[in-house]
Amino acid sequence: MKDYKPTVLIIDDVQENIQVLGTLLEKHNIEIAATSSGKQGIEIASQIPVDLILLDIMMPDMNGFDVCRRLKTIEKTKNIPVIFITAKSDTEDIVAGFESGGVDHITKPIKEKEVLARVATHLELKRYQDHLEELVKAKTIELEKAKFRAEAANEAKTRFLVNVHHELKTPMTGIMGMNAILLETNLDDEQKDYVETMETSANAMLTVINDVLHFTEAMHGQIHLEICKLGVESIVKDIYDILTIRAREKKIELIYKLDENIPGVLAGDPGRLRQILMNICGNALKFTEKGKVKISVRLTNETQNNCRLSFEVADTGIGILENQMEKLFKPFSQLDDTLTRQYGGLGLGLINARNLIEMMGGDITVKSVFGEGTTFTFSVNLLKI
Known part of the structure; x- marks a missing residue:
């Protein structure tokens, strides 16, 4: 404690006890503050920096347990360690002291070595705690600055x-x-x-x-859905018309089928739904060299206000190995470098599709057999009009 002079607050209604403890601690380079009132003790601890409190249990205006409980509710004093001073050594008082927030106890009559040992221990712990809090505070400020820089x-x-x-x-x-x-x-x-x-x-x-x-x-959370009227069949037909030329060039059969129970007009974001379908259907067509790509739409659930639709895009393309499935929804990722060179793209289409699907209250699953084809199934919630 040579370079550090801590402050100990003594709260005891017996002046002789204050005198004995104060004299003892001052010899060991400890600053002393003292009062004979529990209420005044709370005020002092709230006004000046205090490292440790020695608190008598039996006091006329407010007993030590109540004083300790009050200290623990005040932001400035809640972390100050409290050592109880008691004339009793029964277990009940000791337990009550810990339950009220105390960290230790010393018994009367005062034993010099015991007091010095317990005070030194808890002052050192408090010092480490304060140092740790400063480190955490500094780190928090550093992280906040880093966060600000990253956001900028x-x-x-x-x-x-x-x-x-x-x-x-x-x-x-x-x-x-x-x-x-x-x-x-x-x-x-x-x-x-x-x-x-x-x-x-x-x-x-x-x-x-x-x-x-x-x-x-x-x-960056900058995508928002624009809800308006839409026709599911019209959107699917648009995708079909756009991809038909490419399908014919590759001599691939492109077909679509809609559940007749789907309402003709629903409400949602037609642009985003079209984007989802274009990404998934475009991918299916890209990785299919022969055979067909089939788009199917079913009504899977209907309530008074909503319709849940399931879209299935099945192809007879190259398929996906099971151990490569996890790469499908990773940004800037293709299944291997050969595919990137052969088919191009950054691997963002499916990521964007999944993000939009989740925004529309749905999910997406993939089933694939390598060399035989892949089926993407996704669902979205649309509003009834």
């Missing part, structure tokens, strides 16, 4: 990606528009092949641009 960096990254998305999408849309016009002109077969290749590449690039933006928005 994420915000800057999001703004950057939004700007990049806009800057890339605008010219890309222009290129795709010009391609469409070119395809309507008189082109020979070779020229037409070139333009169609450009269109395919532009579509792939636009998909990557959109996937990155949607993933970033989802990670």
Whole structure:
């Protein structure tokens, strides 16, 4: 205790006890504060830094147990260790002292070595506790600063990606528009092949641009559903029409089937539902070289206000090995590098789809047999009108 002078508060209604304890502790470089009143003791502990309290149990205005309980309810004093001073050595008083928040006890008549040993022990523990709290406080401040920096960096990254998305999408849309016009002109077969290749590449690039933006928005909680009227059959038909050309080019049969019990008009976010289907159906078509891709929609549950629909997209594509299933919903992940080189993409489509499905109160499952095909099944909740 050479470099550190702690303060001990003595609360005892007998002045002689205060004198004996005070003289003893002052010899060992301990600052003393003292009072004969429990209520005054609480006030003193609330006003000045106190490292330890020596508290008499039997006092006229307020007994030691009540004083201790009160101290433990005050933010500034709740962590100050309390050692009870008692003339009794029976178990009942000792237990009552611990139950009221005390950490130890010393018995009268005062024994010098016992007092010094117990006081030294609890002052050292208090010192370690205070040091630990300071470390925690400093670490908390450091973590808060790091969190702030990370959030600022994420915000800057999001703004950057939004700007990049806009800057890339605008010219890309222009290129795709010009391609469409070119395809309507008189082109020979070779020229037409070139333009169609450009269109395919532009579509792939636009998909990557959109996937990155949607993933970033989802990670920052910036995606919101816009609820309005929608027709499930119309959305499925749109996806079918968009993918039909690609399916014909690959000589793959693309079919869809809807449950006749699905209401014609429901409410939800048609744009997000279309995005989910496009990601999953587009993936199925991408990884299928022969056979078919089938889209099925069923009404699985209906209440007074909601319909739960199950969408199933089954393909006869390359399939997925069981030990690679866990990679499906990891960002920027394809099943292996060969697939990335062969089929392209960043592996964000399914991540984005799952995020949107969960926002719509649903879930998604996958079943696959390697070399035979894969089936994605997802559900969403839509409102009845």
